[in-house]
Every structure is written in C-alpha cells, then in structure tokens.
Amino acid sequence: MAHAIQTRSKLPLTAAGMTEPPAPGEFIEAAPGVLWMRFPLPFQLDHVNVYLIEDGDGFALLDTGIGxxxxxxxxxxxxxxALKGIRLTRLIVSHHHxxxxxxxxxxxxxFDIPVHMTLAEFLTGKYLCSGPYADKGHFYSDFYRLHGTTEDQAEAVSGRGLAYLKIVTGLPDSFNSLDPARGLVLGGRRFEVLTGGGHSVDQAMLYCREEKLxxxxxxxxxxxxxxxSVHAMEPNADPLGTFIRSLTDIxxxxxxxxxxxxxxxxxxxxPHKRADELIEHHHQRCDQVMEIVGAGTKTAAEITPVLFRRELDAHQFSFAFSEALAHLNLLVEQGRLTWEEENGVQRVRAA
Ligand SMILES: [Zn+2]
Known part of the structure; x- marks a missing residue:
C-alpha cells in the first residue's frame, strides 16, 4: 500500500532482538507494518506503549498515551x-484508563477519525469523563474508611474523580464497537477481537491468527x-476471578x-508461559492473604502494607489497597473468607 512510511513486507515475527524500547517520537517496526512507539508517564510505571497498524493507505492507531x-x-x-506524511485511518482504544x-x-x-472501543469501555470512559464524583469526594473516601484506612489515607483519595478529568481529553459522542463476534479487518489483516475484564471492565485485544501476532x-x-482493582463504583466486584478466567481464555x-x-x-x-506466571502469582497472593488473616480478623487496609512491603506513596497506596481488596473479594467469592462488620468497618475472617 502506498503511504509515507516504507514498511517491510516480511519481518521475522519474534520478540528476540526487541530488547530496547523505541526512543520518544521514534518507532520500531515490531511486526510487518506494525509500528511500536513509547510515551512517558508521570507515575512510577513511567511509560506506555502504543502501536500503529498498517490500514490501507494509512495506519490505525492503537491507544494514545496519557492526556x-x-x-x-x-x-x-x-x-x-518519524511519522511525517502518514494518514491516520482510525483510533482503537484498548481500555478507558x-x-x-x-x-x-x-x-x-x-485527524477527524472514528474511535473503536468495546461498548463497556466506551460507556465507562464517557461516564468518568462526565465527572460523576467531581463534587463528592466522600464517595471515594467513605469506601476507604469502610475498609479501615486512616483518615489521611481516606482524604488522599477524595480528589480521585477530578484527577481522571485532568489527564483525559474526552471521547467522541459516537463510536464503533469492537465486538468478538465481528472481528476487525485492518489493511490486509483479519484480527480476531478478544475482550477480557479484571484489569479494566472489558479490555479489547487483537489477534491475527495467520501471523500469530x-x-x-x-x-x-x-x-x-x-x-x-476493586473500586468504589462496584465494591463487591470480583475482578481477580474475572482476570484469571480471561488469562485462561486467552x-x-x-x-x-x-x-x-x-x-x-x-x-x-x-504468552502462555507469562499468563501462567500471572495466574500463579495471584494464587500465591491469595495464600499469603489467608496466612495474614490467620485465626483473627483483618481489614483491607491492614492487609495492604503486609502484602505490598515496599514504601507506598498516596497514589501507590490506593493501587495497592484496591488490589488487596480484589484478593479479598475473590477469597470471599470462593468461600475461603467471610466479611463481618464492626463499628462501621469491614473485616475478613477465615470461613
Ligand atoms: Zn496501562
């Protein structure tokens, strides 16, 4: 296809040799017609990868970086x-983070391009972009207090609804649904659309079976x-159970x-080996939680620093706390733990 970047028609499809990321503003052709770019993030996880996938006389962009x-x-x-003269054909957003x-x-x-997302990710992104909790931080902080955090920890998250709005630029009002039943054709490639929850509500993934990409x-x-993570929006969710099922499905x-x-x-x-490592990691974490709870009771806030032993700032504590809670909700779902409430604080006990 004619476009400004001379892509190679054949590249060995292997991760070997890709041991260094592309520099900011540059790309590495990670597979034929698939350009890998990397952008900085102002967090401890200091970067995100995005991909441009050859799509006729242009490229579809998969994810954008932070706003x-x-x-x-x-x-x-x-x-x-590096991308001089290229045309973007569409934007694919994997998930609303x-x-x-x-x-x-x-x-x-x-670029006047359409966006493709799963229905759940589009609606969640739209919902959060409307700033539903911008004027009521207590929605977040009450959830933290219920799980036994200190007043400082609870207060630190009360601005969370606003924090999201500062690092996103919204979504168009219409979208194209990424649907596993329909798949997605980009240029000469037919991708299967896979979706999975756990990390986000219904993240999209793309798989080209012919090329094993x-x-x-x-x-x-x-x-x-x-x-x-378990969030205040759905306090009884079981994202870890969902995540492990998704890895098995993949x-x-x-x-x-x-x-x-x-x-x-x-x-x-x-990827199978990595999926198995992730599943095993969470099984070990669940066993660790059972040990921490022992014969007594514990709150999610008490379990968090034992499970995550490194020093945590307020941003990292909120991630660690929400992830600890995901393990508790799975263990309750499995019948290994039960919730009990004491003075307005929820505690788990071995069932
Ligand atoms: Zn991410």
Missing part, C-alpha cells in the same frame, strides 16, 4: 518527523503484573509462541 502536554508535544514532533485513552478526544478531533494491551505484560485462542505486544514493557515471546 497531557508532554505527550501532545511528542506526538506533534513525531508527525513532523488515562494512559491509553488520554488523548482520544484530541486525536479524533485533530497478538496485541495483548494491558492483559498480559512482561515482568509486571497488571493492576487488578490461552485457548492465542498460540503459545505468538509474538505478543503489550501496553507496557517489552514484547513477549511466550
């Missing part, structure tokens, strides 16, 4: 240099375990040696 000025500047510079969806509104308007987004990541579809490109870190050569 801040630094990311916009890198995009502007990339479009003036700000590091992936942050510049969706900006991109769709700037898997865009796993944040569901399977090299070396780090994707955050799995193994049923994706080849064990598929080249796997993720939303963070480096490409993966053996």
């Amino acid at each position: 801040n000025d630094a990311t916009k500047e890198i995009w502007e510079s990339a479009f003036a240099n 700000p590091d992936h969806m942050g510049l969706a509104g900006w991109m769709c308007e700037k 898997f865009l796993a987004c944040d569901q399977i990541i090299e070396r780090i375990s994707p955050n799995v 193994k049923g579809v994706v080849a064990e040696d598929a080249l796997t490109l993720s939303g963070h870190r480096l490409p993966i050569a053996a």
Whole structure:
C-alpha cells in the first residue's frame, strides 16, 4: 500500500532482538507494518506503549498515551518527523484508563477519525469523563474508611474523580464497537477481537491468527503484573476471578509462541508461559492473604502494607489497597473468607 512510511513486507515475527524500547517520537517496526512507539508517564510505571497498524493507505492507531502536554508535544514532533506524511485511518482504544485513552478526544478531533472501543469501555470512559464524583469526594473516601484506612489515607483519595478529568481529553459522542463476534479487518489483516475484564471492565485485544501476532494491551505484560482493582463504583466486584478466567481464555485462542505486544514493557515471546506466571502469582497472593488473616480478623487496609512491603506513596497506596481488596473479594467469592462488620468497618475472617 502506498503511504509515507516504507514498511517491510516480511519481518521475522519474534520478540528476540526487541530488547530496547523505541526512543520518544521514534518507532520500531515490531511486526510487518506494525509500528511500536513509547510515551512517558508521570507515575512510577513511567511509560506506555502504543502501536500503529498498517490500514490501507494509512495506519490505525492503537491507544494514545496519557492526556497531557508532554505527550501532545511528542506526538506533534513525531508527525513532523518519524511519522511525517502518514494518514491516520482510525483510533482503537484498548481500555478507558488515562494512559491509553488520554488523548482520544484530541486525536479524533485533530485527524477527524472514528474511535473503536468495546461498548463497556466506551460507556465507562464517557461516564468518568462526565465527572460523576467531581463534587463528592466522600464517595471515594467513605469506601476507604469502610475498609479501615486512616483518615489521611481516606482524604488522599477524595480528589480521585477530578484527577481522571485532568489527564483525559474526552471521547467522541459516537463510536464503533469492537465486538468478538465481528472481528476487525485492518489493511490486509483479519484480527480476531478478544475482550477480557479484571484489569479494566472489558479490555479489547487483537489477534491475527495467520501471523500469530497478538496485541495483548494491558492483559498480559512482561515482568509486571497488571493492576487488578476493586473500586468504589462496584465494591463487591470480583475482578481477580474475572482476570484469571480471561488469562485462561486467552490461552485457548492465542498460540503459545505468538509474538505478543503489550501496553507496557517489552514484547513477549511466550504468552502462555507469562499468563501462567500471572495466574500463579495471584494464587500465591491469595495464600499469603489467608496466612495474614490467620485465626483473627483483618481489614483491607491492614492487609495492604503486609502484602505490598515496599514504601507506598498516596497514589501507590490506593493501587495497592484496591488490589488487596480484589484478593479479598475473590477469597470471599470462593468461600475461603467471610466479611463481618464492626463499628462501621469491614473485616475478613477465615470461613
Ligand atoms: Zn496501562
């Protein structure tokens, strides 16, 4: 296809050799016609990967980076240099988290392109962009107090509803649904659409069976375990159970040696092995929680620092707390723990 970037028609589809990420504003052709770019993030996890996938005479963009000025500047510079002359055909957003969806509104308007998302991710993104809790921080802080945090920890999260709005640029009012029943054709490739919960509500992944090429987004990541969290919006959710089922489902579809490109870190050569490691990690965490609870009772806030032994700032504490709670909700779902309430605080006890 004729476009400004000379892509190679054949590349060995392997993660070997991709041991260094692309520099900001540059790309690495990770698979034929699949350009891997990386953007900085202002968090401890300091980067996010996005991909441009050849789509006729242009490229479909998978994820945008976070919605801040630094990311916009890198995009502007990339479009003036490494990506000069290319046309974006559409935006695919894997999930509504700000590091992936942050510049969706900006991109769709700037390039007049449609967005493709799963229905659940689109509606969740739209919902959060409407600022539902902007004027009632106690919605978050009450949830923390219920699980035994200190007043300081509870207060630290009361601005969370506003924090999201500061690092996203909204979504268009209409969208195209990413639907596993329909798949997605990009250029000469037919992708199967896989969806899975746990890390987000219904994250989209793309798999090209003929080429054994898997865009796993944040569901399977090299070396780090994707955050799995219970939030105030759905306090009794079981995202960890959902996440483990999703990893098992992925193994049923994706080849064990598929080249796997993720939303963070480096490409993966053996996605089944990585999925098994993630499942095993969470099983070990569940056993650890059972040990911490022992014969007594514990709150989620008491379990968090024992489960996550490193020093946690307020932002990291909220992730760790929500992930500890995900383990508690799964153990309650499995009948290994039960909830009891004491003085307005929820505690778990071995069943
Ligand atoms: Zn992410």
